């Protein structure tokens with residue numbers, strides 16, 4: 214095999230990273246639009262296999278998914294997936310989506326291939342027709358699909374991998390192995406585990422096909438909320454870490470919990486303090502580029518970040534509401550209208566996410582969102598975690614699944630309280646809600662604390678494009 218390229222300084226570091234936003238908010242359209250502007254566009258690879266099969270069941274308008282699937286190099290996979298999921302005229306309005314088998318520590322080759330394919334498609338489309346940089350974002354905690362996701366993104370030539378929500382210590386080494394098409398593995402987190410039998414997730418490209426060319430090893434950026442974690446990763450990761458995104462507690466999506474014992478405000482939101490402030494002097498000492506994330510959506514913030522030694526900023530919220538974002542247009546418009554009227558609130562909910570991390574929820578007066586009245590169903594399962602049963606068997610559970618099921622698996626009642634099904638809520642956000650007997654799954658939108666700053670862009674005509682966000686951040690006219 215030839216051509217194992219290192220992505221060494223192929224381009225100067227971008228000033229702006231459009232942050233990965235799952236599920237499907239930072240889709241290929243958004244990442245491509247950003248990338249074409251010379252900045253780093255990032256697709257979300259989280260649950261993207263479910264997004265792929267739902268797009269196919271909706272008839273793949275425009276044929277984009279099928280165009281990318283034709284370029285997928287592993288023989289036979291695209292044909293099989295099309296035969297199983299593609300509906301040329303789309304689903305009937307009352308027909309639920311067919312779902313994929315939920316992930317487990319070990320899944321069939323066919324199931325792995327759908328994940329590889331879905332990540333390939335998203336990155337391939339984001340890179341189509343230009344030579345800008347494209348990254349993929351994955352959550353460390355959503356462990357089970359990650360190796361297949363990384364391989365799929367790499368088959369499409371992804372330039373950067375960005376991962377937080379956990380400690381991605383083993384990912385750099387996995388990227389090195391996958392670039393050579395060698396088997397990669399990650400230690401699975403198992404509750405009630407006996408150390409005697411650690412479980413490893415593994416992915417072996419040679420079981421899928423016989424490649425002829427080595428892949429480019431993407432740059433790896435770890436998303437961190439503490440300089441101590443950055444220092445540990447720089448020293449102890451299994452391979453090269455190329456930089457960091459330093460994310461603060463005002464950022465959209467999941468936030469790191471405050472350090473120390475959890476203290477809540479009178480509204481029940483986590484309180485952050487001095488100990489949660491990242492020491493940028495220590496970040497600079499690491500000698501690796503870093504970007505600041507969380508409330509950095511103005512030209513002044515970009516300038517300030519650079520003055521403090523950052524290469525630039527990572528921004529999510531402003532991009533989540535732009536024309537190219539994957540958020541369903543109706544929901545986007547409703548939130549923008551809500552912000553214009555002063556009828557929105559961002560709540561940092563310490564309980565909503567089954568991961569246990571604080572998660573920011575957008576509340577718009579009069580707009581339906583998932584709440585405690587949802588009849589619990591667990592059919593996507595990306596946030597299930599592994600545990601050992603009393604007989605030593607490996608099983609999976611999620612505190613947002615039906616309460617009695619969770620309790621039967623040895624889970625604690627208090628862990629189920631206030632939990633939301635992020636898998637179904639976030640999939641509803643992008644216009645792909647599952648149909649149930651009592652109606653459609655409701656959305657659950659997340660954004661950063663500075664949601665109101667979208668009005669700087671949206672006030673004139675009620676909407677804006679990704680190029681305008683970039684111009685706004687760089688303090689220049691949109692091109």
Ligand SMILES: Cc1cc2nc3c(=O)[nH]c(=O)nc-3n(C[C@H](O)[C@H](O)[C@H](O)COP(=O)(O)O)c2cc1C
Nearest residue numbers: 232233234235464465466506507508528529530661
């Ligand atoms: C809708 C939305 C979804 C997000 N999803 C993810 C995600 O899946 N993975 C991740 O690492 N960060 C996620 N984030 C965080 C962004 O990548 C980014 O770091 C953050 O939005 C920056 O702060 P800002 O919201 O103030 O712009 C999300 C943010 C938003 C607004």
